[in-house]
Amino acid sequence: MEHTRTQGLKRKYKRIGKAIDQVLEKIIKEHERSSHVQSEGQKHKDFVDILLSLMHQPIDPSDEKTHVVDRTNIKAISLDMIAGAFETSATVVEWALSELMRHPRVMKNLQQELDNVVGANKLVEENDLSKLSYLDIVIMETLRLYPPGPLVPRESTQDSTVHGYFIKKKTRIILNLWAIGRDSAIWSNNAEEFFPERFVDKSLDYRGHDFQFIPFGFGRRGCPGINLGLTTVKLVVAQLVHCFTWELPSNMTPNDLDMTEKFGLSTPRAKHLLAVPTYRLHGEAT
Numbered sequence: 001m002e003h004t005r006t007q008g009l010k011r012k013y014k015r016i017g018k019a020i021d022q023v024l025e026k027i028i029k030e031h032e033r034s035s036h037v038q039s040e041g042q043k044h045k046d047f048v049d050i051l052l053s054l055m056h057q058p059i060d061p062s063d064e065k066t067h068v069v070d071r072t073n074i075k076a077i078s079l080d081m082i083a084g085a086f087e088t089s090a091t092v093v094e095w096a097l098s099e100l101m102r103h104p105r106v107m108k109n110l111q112q113e114l115d116n117v118v119g120a121n122k123l124v125e126e127n128d129l130s131k132l133s134y135l136d137i138v139i140m141e142t143l144r145l146y147p148p149g150p151l152v153p154r155e156s157t158q159d160s161t162v163h164g165y166f167i168k169k170k171t172r173i174i175l176n177l178w179a180i181g182r183d184s185a186i187w188s189n190n191a192e193e194f195f196p197e198r199f200v201d202k203s204l205d206y207r208g209h210d211f212q213f214i215p216f217g218f219g220r221r222g223c224p225g226i227n228l229g230l231t232t233v234k235l236v237v238a239q240l241v242h243c244f245t246w247e248l249p250s251n252m253t254p255n256d257l258d259m260t261e262k263f264g265l266s267t268p269r270a271k272h273l274l275a276v277p278t279y280r281l282h283g284e285a286t
């Protein structure tokens with residue numbers, strides 16, 4: 001019985017692997033085609049173009065067979081990027097909007113900041129983000145409560161003692177960022193509450209220097225997509241909140257919103273957020 005189940009799983013993995021491979025092949029072939037059509041100067045090179053340009057370069061000029069990357073490496077790296085980027089960023093955007101819907105005061109403050117800094121006649125752009133300090137703390141607070149990579153694994157390289165606990169060399173350790181973010185010993189009695197202002201006088205950053213707040217992990221294995229992730233999440237949340245007023249459907253009140261999490265790698269919402277947008281800018285923003 002167990003054997004049949006394993007066989008079934010193997011078949012399923014193979015089928016999924018093949019489907020993913022087809023998508024990645026398509027992406028690579030499109031890039032190969034476009035690099036032939038356009039000359040070097042004309043084309044804006046993206047991540048896949050750069051990997052492809054390394055494909056035929058030997059690591060060691062005296063050994064033509066050892067290439068920096070091969071086609072399989074390019075597919076594996078691209079898949080890592082897709083898997084690491086989409087789900088994490090989308091999950092943070094959905095939690096941020098959910099908390100904003102539940103906290104009209106915070107939503108109003110954020111819209112006010114956007115109106116003051118960006119104005120009501122144009123869309124938020126990437127170069128506005130550094131001027132949006134309230135948006136910054138809204139995203140920090142969202143990442144504190146809903147880190148989309150909640151469990152960070154490590155293995156100890158030497159015997160060590162942490163707070164009186166002896167940890168043997170080569171022990172697997174799982175850091176629970178979700179629990180750290182809700183620990184009242186660190187964040188006071190309102191740790192469970194969405195309150196962005198708690199970050200106002202704290203000089204915490206995202207980059208793994210402050211162990212009470214490490215939504216992107218830390219050290220050598222820390223998230224390499226931190227800049228892209230933060231920019232995407234901030235820009236999407238800012239544009240959605242700047243362009244639209246959001247309301248819950250069917251006369252639901254903010255307190256009725258179900259905030260249950262789904263068990264999984266990125267702890268997304270158990271049920272997707274449903275909200276009704278109304279355009280709020282002056283005329284057609286550009």
Ligand code: HEM
Pocket residue numbers: 080081082084085086088089092147148149150152153214215216217218219220221222223224225226228229230233
């Ligand atoms: C808000 C968005 C994101 C969050 C919160 C996030 C969070 C994390 C966390 C907690 C880790 C584990 C770090 C560690 O072990 O110390 C990680 C790893 C990783 N992330 Fe992200 N991430 C985000 C966006 C992205 C994006 C946009 C990309 C790619 C473009 C990306 C690619 C990766 C990769 C490849 C790893 C594995 C790194 C390694 O093991 O060496 N992530 N991320």
